[in-house]
Amino acid sequence: MINYNDKIIDATKKMSQETLSKSMDRAKKLTHPSKKISRIGSKIGMTVGTLLIITGTIGILLGRKWGIGSCLAGVTSVFSNIINLKRMN
Known part of the structure; x- marks a missing residue:
């Protein structure tokens, strides 16, 4: 169960980082x-x-x-x- 939770947390962190990166790129394109x-x-x-x-x-x-x-x-x-x-x- 602990392994399963760690995998979910890691996947969530990765998805959050990708979303943040895409948002920052979009904001830079719109403001510049x-x-x-x-x-x-x-x-x-x-x-x-x-x-x-x-x-x-x-x-x-x-x-x-x-x-x-x-x-x-x-x-x-x-x-x-x-x-x-x-x-x-």
Whole structure:
């Protein structure tokens, strides 16, 4: 009976280690995309940031309170994406 329990425990440990290893590999792939995917994401982010800047400028000219916030969000988005693109090169 003791041998049987040891075999079950060893099999469980092995399966747990394999599952942990697969999970860690998957997490690394999801949090570290390829350069191509990261570049595409940064370009999309820059486009969205530019649209936010344009929308914010229109909002400021119309006297809306949200215009300043939109401009700040757009500028932050554009700068962070430029930094990301330069870091990748």
